Amino acid sequence: MPLLLTAHPDNQPDRRLLLRVGQEARVGSSEWVELSIAGDDAIASEHFVVRCGSDATVEVLDDQHTLLVNGDNIDQLTLTDRSDQTTEFFAGRTAFSLSWFPDLVESVPKPADRDVDLTPDIVDERCQILDVAKSMKLSEAAIGLVNSPERVTLFLQRLIEAELHDDAVRFIAGTLPATDAVHWAMHASGVNAAAEPSVIDAVTAWTASAAEIDRCVVRDQLSACRPCHVAKWIAKAVVFSGGSIAPEGQPIIVPPKHLCGIAILTAHRWALAAATDRTAAINQWLDLGTSAIQRLHTDETAPTIPGDR
Secondary structure (H helix, E strand, O other), X not given: OOEEEEEEOOOOOOEEEEEOOOOOOEOOOOOOHHHOOOOOOXXXXXXXXXXXXXXXXXXXXXXXXXXXXXXXXXXXXXXOOOOOEEEEEEEOOEEEEEEEOOOOOOOOOOOOEOOEOOOOOOOXXXXXXXXXXXXXXXXXXXXXXXXXXOOHHHHHHHHHHOOOHHHHHHHHHHHOOHHHHHHHHHHHHOOOOOOOHHHHHHHHHHHHHOOHHHHHHHHHHHHHOOOXXXXXXXXXXXXXXXXXXXXXXXXXXXXXXXXXXXXXHHHXXXXXXXXXXXXXXXXXXXXXXXXHHHHHHOOOOOOOOXXXX
């Protein structure tokens, strides 16, 4: 049952922190430094907090399922596994809102007849998501957002809403099939095909065929020229998508499945480093990646997971 804490500092973007039962963060400690809030004298400027100095405390009690907010006022909220709940409090000049998202509980209807099972087919992609999370090294905060049951599209949406952009890119790169991931990276990065014609033409041909012969052409072109970092790592993603990564004449070494995604992630890093507008660049990667994931995973006939909208 995760707890989402959102700070709403004046004239600044919202800052979010996800906590699970038994976890705690404090203002004035060394925790959660990456979620700093500047410009509020009442809160240590270098720290973001669930515990605001000695004036506000938020505790999630596992055995009692109770959220206790003790700030400028006291608000006790009983947590249930039936619906989402929200409360708000202030610390200094910063407003905080807290949302409680219960774990999903699958409701199985009793069959009307012994011979008829009315249990709905719940599409659960949690195992796939956790496999990608492990291989692509998603952060603990990202893994904490995984529900049970879970859908790929819903989890990705949750990552983006929590502003875990690096985790979102990692997840897309590790989830998409190799041809789709490479196609996504080429368009999202805006790699200059005119500047890298031999490599990009070879990569484009491979995305259309996924043939081993075309993968080998990409490998050979990569060895024959010195493309820019973005084009090089997109091409490496093709090379790592199959076949063997052993030198010619050596025993076959099949590349690990996630290696293609790691190469895509590296291309993404180089593309952001070269971007004049980093925010626009990351948004383009996320928008195009989300569209690619939705095309593959959205099934209009699949039942909706309870609690997700």
